[in-house]
Every structure is written in C-alpha cells, then in structure tokens.
Amino acid sequence: MAHISPIVKQATPVVVEKAEGCWILGTDGHRYLDLTSGIAVTSTGHCHPRVVAAAQEQITKVIHAQMATVMHKPMLQLTEKLGEVLPEGLDSVFYANSGAEAVDAALRLARMATGRPNIVAFQGAFHGRSVGAASLTTASTKFRTGFAPLMGGVVVAPFPYAYRLGMSEDEAVAFALQELDFYFQTISAPNDTAAFIIEPVQGDGGYIPTPWAFLKGLEERARKHNILLILDEVQAGIGRTGKFWGHQHAGIKPDIITIAKGIASGFPISAIAASTELMSKALPGSQGGTYGGNAVAAAAAIATLSVIEDEDLVANAAARGEQLQSGLKRLQTKYPVIGDVRGIGLMQAMEFTDHDGEADPATAAAVQQAAIEEKLLLLTCGPRANVIRVIPPLIVSPEEIELGLAAIGRALETAATK
Template sequence: MGTRSPLLLQATPLNAVRGEGVWLHDADGRRHLDFTAGIGVTSTGHCHPRVVAAIQAQAADLIHGQVTTVMHPRLDELSDALCRLLPHTGSVFVSNSGSEAVESAVRLARHAMGRPNIIAFQGGFHGRSIGAASLTTSKLAVRAGLQPLMGGVVFAPFPYAYRYGWSEDETVEFCLAELDYILATTTAPSETAAIIIEPVLGEGGYVPVPDAFMAGLRERCDRHDFLLIADEVQTGVGRTGRMWGMDHSGVRADVVITAKGLASGMPLSAIAATPDLMAAGFPGSQGGTYGGNPVACAAAVATLQVIEEEGLVANSASRGDQLIAGCRELATRHGVIADVRGRGLMIGLELRGDRDHSAGEVVQAVRMAAAEAGLLTLPCGASGQVLRVIPPLVVSEAEVSLGLELLDEAFTKVSAG
C-alpha cells in the first residue's frame, strides 16, 4: 500500500470527505467549522450549488480545451468578467496556480521592461516554484537548501509595525527610506523591472500594507518608470472586504495577480494588465497544458457571479468587522494575544510566548484545542507565531459568533495548561 509523502505537512488532523458552505464533514459524520477556507480558496463556501452546477455542465460539454491550441467561450467570459472588475487593465493571461501566475508576471515584467531586477519584500510569500520561491522570504522552509535561486531579486523591508515595535507612520517612513536607499545602492532604477507586493502580507504574518506605503510605492514606480505588481493571490476576490486588497489604498497596480478565491477551489490563476503592457511581452513565452481549462474557467465565471449577486464582498467587510472586534475582545481576556490585525475576513492574531513555550508553540496548542472543539484555523508568520482566521466569504453572523466562542474555549483551555 502506498503512503503519503512526509514532504506534505498538514495544519489540521482532519480527514475531510464532504464540504458544504463553511463546514467540512469527516468520515465519522462529524462537522467542523472551516475558518481556513482551504487557505483562502473557497470564497463562495464549499461546493456552492451554482459553482457545482457550472462545473458539472461544463464537464459534460468540454473538459480540456487546450488554450495554446484552441479558444473556448468560458475563457472569453472569464476575461470579460475579470476586466470588468479591474477596469484599468483590459487583458488577461491564465494559468493554474498562484505560483505560476507570479512567474508569468515576472516573465512579463522582464520582457516588457527589458530589465532584470525585481524588488520584493521581507516576509513576502509568492509561491514554491523556484522563480516564485526566489521572491519569497516568509519562512526558511520555502528557501532553505534550494540555492542558487533565481538571480536579480532584491528584498526591501516590509512595513510590519508590530515587529519593529514602532508606530505605523514611523514604520512607513523607515521602509520607504530604505527602499530609496536600495534604489541608490543595490538595484539602479534602470535595471529594475518591477516591485512586487502582497496588499496584505499573507503567509508572512497577516499584516496589511499601510495605505501611505502603497502610495509611496506607486510614486516611486512612476518616478523611476518601473512596474508595480500586486500579488492578490490571497487578498483578491473579496477576501479583504473590498474586491481587491489594493482597493483599500486606491493605488492601482500595473499587473494584478489573482488565484485562490477566483474559482472556488478549481485550479485557476490569472494575471491582468493593460493590452499595451501585455503586447510588450514576448509572444509565445507564456502558456501551459492545463492553464485556463474550461471547467476551471466555468467555475470562476460562476464564482464571480455568486460573489456579485450574493453581496459577498459586503459580507466579507461586515463579518470581518464582527470577527476582528470579537478577536480584540478575546485579546482583553487572553494575555497571550499580543496583536490583532487584518482586513475583511483575513485576520491574524499574533501571540506571545511564555518562559516555557515559543509563540509558535502557543499558536499550535490553541489551534489544536480549537480543532478538537470543531474549529479549523491556520498558522502563519516566520515562526508560526500568528494564528490566522480566514472563513469563506459566505460565513454568517451566527457562524462567526460560534467561531469566536470556540476560539475563546481554546484559549481558555491552553492557558489552563
């Protein structure tokens, strides 16, 4: 009998056999409140009936319409729908995963700009393929033992105010000054193709980018004439209470990367940019066997319709307000909670360790206690010191309240030892 590779680590002990809305069911018939959303993927909840119907109908018509061989109507529908949501773009290229879309964005930036270097941020996560891992510093597991990684990547400090122990304004000022220093000492603007940033630092610890920092990046991209790439793989499609994480600052990126919540769990990713920028790339340099397959595109078109028609972006904002307020209230009673932050339904609780346990160990203990009580959560941060809660965007007020009760129980159990 085959066994699962030990390369695969799992954040919860659950063996899931069925999903419905915010709930996962195990083989023993027990249900679990899923505040992981499959790492931010099941935007419309597990197996939303309209997404299921779209997948079933498309599977009966055409499963594989290979996009470097033929066109298919679902790809056109998806491109239209995405460009309506990103009106400053106009052109879409599709692939399967977030990592692949990040690679596409880097390939496009280097080709279109004719320059080699990419500036990424400390703590950023952009994927596990070698190119995407080269832009990633969220934790050592993604990079260790893989050198030499792709060259031409320069890291700048991310405005993680809690980590620095400064106010947000001080942190933004410092990080923008360091970025200018990097442009004066390490990568000349004339050698720099793009800056890539997640609107909310994801795997690195759930830290929203302050609006002033995003505006500072846009100003430098314009002044020096390089591209701003927004990695919206985790923040996009309503996750942060706006359709795009960038919408909080009002700053527009030249290239937007989306995946995860886009197709409710079918593998699909995309980059969007202006037709002129896409045309400045290298024709035929991008493609793949499966990217943009009709079934995944049908799921994405249905997902975007459900998000619009069921008002899920507004739900993300209001349920996010409820959840973050509830987590802040927990912080008043549980001393291990050091910082609560986030946007919409992308919320992180940074914990503190004690004399005997690191913060990462406390997060793990709380998460396991929560899982036993029926609530699934995830860790993030360089040492797993942040407990993250990311329910599907369909989560109800009662489900948020229940999640908070279960979290409260878990913190109480852990502090009782």
C-alpha cells in the first residue's frame, strides 16, 4: 500500500474534512481554530465564498491555457488588479506557481539584468526549497544539508537579529551594516554583486521583523552601487503585516518583489514584479513554465484581492495584530519562559528561552502539542525550533483572537506543569 513519504514532517496529526474561515473540521470530528493559515496562505480564510465562486466559474471556462502559447483573461485581469497595489514603478509581472519559483525567477532576472554573479542573502532567511532558493536559505541547516553542492555565487551576510545577539535594535542594525560594508571589501565587491534579497519579516527563520533602518541601509547601498534590491514578500506580502507589502513599513523602493502564498487564498500561483525597463533586460523566453499563472488560480487571486479590498482586511490585519501581540505580551508576564514576543500585523511570535537565556525548543514543542489538545493549530519556526508563530487569516475576528489567546494560555499552563 502506498503512503505519504516521511520526508514531510507533519506538525499535527489532523486530517482535514472541511474548512471554513479560521476553522478546520478534522476527520476526528473536532473543530480546530487554525492560526497557521496553511503557513500564511489562506489570507481570506478557508474557502471564502467569493474565492470559491470565482474558481468554480473559471473552471467551466478554461482550466489551463499555457502562457507562452496563448493568453487568458484571468491572467490579464489579475495583472490589472495587481497594478492597483504594486509598489510604484513595478509595472511588469511574471507568473509562476510557488514562492521558491518566484525567488528563482527573481535571482535569474537579477543576474541577467546586471551581468553580475553574486547574490547577497541574510543569515536566517528562508527563500524556499528549490536548489536556487535553498542556496539563499539559512533558516536552518536542515534546508541545506545533504544535497550539496548548492548554487554558487551566494554570499550570506549577518542579519540584525537583536534578541539573539543581545543587542538593542540600533546596535544590531549598525553591526550588520558595518559587516555588510566589510563584505564588499572582503567577499563580494559591489561590481560583482547583482542583488540583495531579503524578507521584510524573516519567516521560517523565527518571525523577526527586519528593522526598518536596516532595509533603508540596504536601499542606500543598492542605489550607491547599482545593486538590485529584491524584497521577498512571499510570506509578509498581501496585507499580512498591516500594510499591503511588508517593505512599505520602511518606506523603501524595491527593484523586484516576489509574491505567492496569500495572493490566491490557497491556489498555487506566484509572481515577480519589476519595472518594464528591468524586465526588458532579460532574454525573452529566458523564463517560463508549463503552469505559471494558471487560469483557475488567477481567477481565485482576483477574487482574493477584491475581498481584501472590500472587507478592509489590511486594516484588520493591523488591528488584530496589535490585539494578538498585547495578549501574547500579557502571557509573557505570567510565563517568563517566553523570552521575546515580537511581530508585526498578523505575523506574531513567542521565542522560548530558559533561565540562562538559552533557546528552549522543548517548551516550544510542548506548547505547540498542548495547543492541539486545546483544538488550536500553531506552528513552530526558527533555526533552533524555539519559536511559536501565530499566523491567523486576515479575516480573523476579535473574538477568534481572544479564543486563540485563551487556548495558548491553557497550552502554556499544561506545558509549564509537565
């Protein structure tokens, strides 16, 4: 009998029967509050009626219309709709299927457009699992180990992770920028450097908002040395941080952004956006793919963007994020094993550390497992697996946040008394 490969490591034993909004009905008959959003994907919640209707309608018209062969209306309309929210000047869009593919597309474009070989990524980043994206990923050695050699031309520079470094945010930013400048002198000369790639909030690496001053520092260096600035908005984009794009908090202008996850509420579609001028520097036909910009996924993406606009979900992400963070900070006062509470919008996290300030993955795992008993789904993250991230859909209500916080409180109590 065939079975699912153990390569996939599952965080919960839940098998989904049906899902709606923030809730999952398991085949075990239990209702679970889903504060994972399928890793930041179900932005409008599970099976939003408008997303379901758009996909159902599209499926009767055309399912697959290969983009290099023919164009289809959903892709054209999605591009128009995205144009309303894309950062200024990024008016050219290329579609793929997954976040990793978007990252690969961005790095391919950056190298081709600049003629330079190196990409600077930052320690702790997660950019995906294809060989290209994994080569930029240092969120854990588990994403890199055992299949070397990875792609060449990748330089990993320090990230200002203030809590781990035991520094203030300002100190961490000064340290990381100083190191980056030294990297230009010792490892990758600016003339060899095609791009910086960075997440507005490090995701799998531990839910660490990138300090805005660091992003500004990167932008300055990018402009000074004609290095492209790639913002990986795969997890933080589409309203999740309380602004439409995570990098907008820093007031910077990227050259390329990557988009996936929340854009289509669960349908696999991703994209990169850049200026037409930049995209025109790549060889026509150098990028493509059989399924990129699939018609049904594109229809679902249009509906998702409309729901986000009509239901004012970016503002909801900001407000519910504040509510969630205050609740987690209240829990921190009761449970000192929560060493740090951090996040922005609906990307919030608790980092667990012991009395000596050492990472405490055992407690993080115990809380995540106890939460399942409370019918609450949470995920861990971080290189040391000592962070629990809370990622509600953007439609989450104040009542659902309170239910989630109460369940986290009970899970903490269970883990603390074990």
